[in-house]
Amino acid sequence: TQTVSQSDAHVTVFEGDSVELRCNYSYGGSIYLSWYIQHHGRGLQFLLKYYSGNPVVQGVNGFEAEFSKSDSSFHLRKASVHWSDSAVYFCAVSAPGGYKVVFGSGTRLLVSP
Amino acid sequence: EAAVTQSPRNKVAVTGGKVTLSCNQTNNHNNMYWYRQDTGHGLRLIHYSYGAGSTEKGDIPDGYKASRPSQENFSLILELATPSQTSVYFCASGDPGGSDYTFGSGTRLLVI
Numbered sequence: 001t002q003t004v005s006q007s008d009a010h011v012t013v014f015e016g017d018s019v020e021l022r023c024n025y026s027y028g029g030s031i032y033l034s035w036y037i038q039h040h041g042r043g044l045q046f047l048l049k050y051y052s053g054n055p056v057v058q059g060v061n062g063f064e065a066e067f068s069k070s071d072s073s074f075h076l077r078k079a080s081v082h083w084s085d086s087a088v089y090f091c092a093v094s095a096p097g098g099y100k101v102v103f104g105s106g107t108r109l110l111v112s113p
Numbered sequence: 114e115a116a117v118t119q120s121p122r123n124k125v126a127v128t129g130g131k132v133t134l135s136c137n138q139t140n141n142h143n144n145m146y147w148y149r150q151d152t153g154h155g156l157r158l159i160h161y162s163y164g165a166g167s168t169e170k171g172d173i174p175d176g177y178k179a180s181r182p183s184q185e186n187f188s189l190i191l192e193l194a195t196p197s198q199t200s201v202y203f204c205a206s207g208d209p210g211g212s213d214y215t216f217g218s219g220t221r222l223l224v225i
Contacts, residue, residue, distance in 0.1 A: 043216035
């Protein structure tokens, strides 16, 4: 069974700051790890994913995430946030060939001007 | 542009009434999913489908039925709506085993 944990329910930063949103997972085999963003009143949008290879993956709008097998983590980072990055971010895991994606509980990011 | 379209965007239903939420995808994905999103619960999988004619139970299927008449369309049916089914419902499509779903914009359902 795959599980995913996002320990921070809320994160507040100022515009131009860097930010890291944390994600930890548990699963014994190969997995896909991904991040989604949800702006208020909208559906989730896919940001990036990792399966194998370079542990640092690049996504849209300057987001990147780093996979760590030793820490069972897949943290999302951005070097300089913009007010439009304010949203809820979901980490997700799925097993290759599996039927579903398991989502974390989400982290609400608020970027203050 | 490939997309997932949900209708209606908003719905008010009476307790005991029948509600049908519709979803259409132009991604040619085999898999489609229905989730509900509630504060404190995140996204929970209700039903999913591997392709036309198939429906499978997700994690919280009680009180819901699903129908996949074609590759493009996947409906969620509440035969006897209850206030506990008040929620935001999201449809998504994706490739089998993949992790990059495409989500619709959601349907906000209020059961009174």
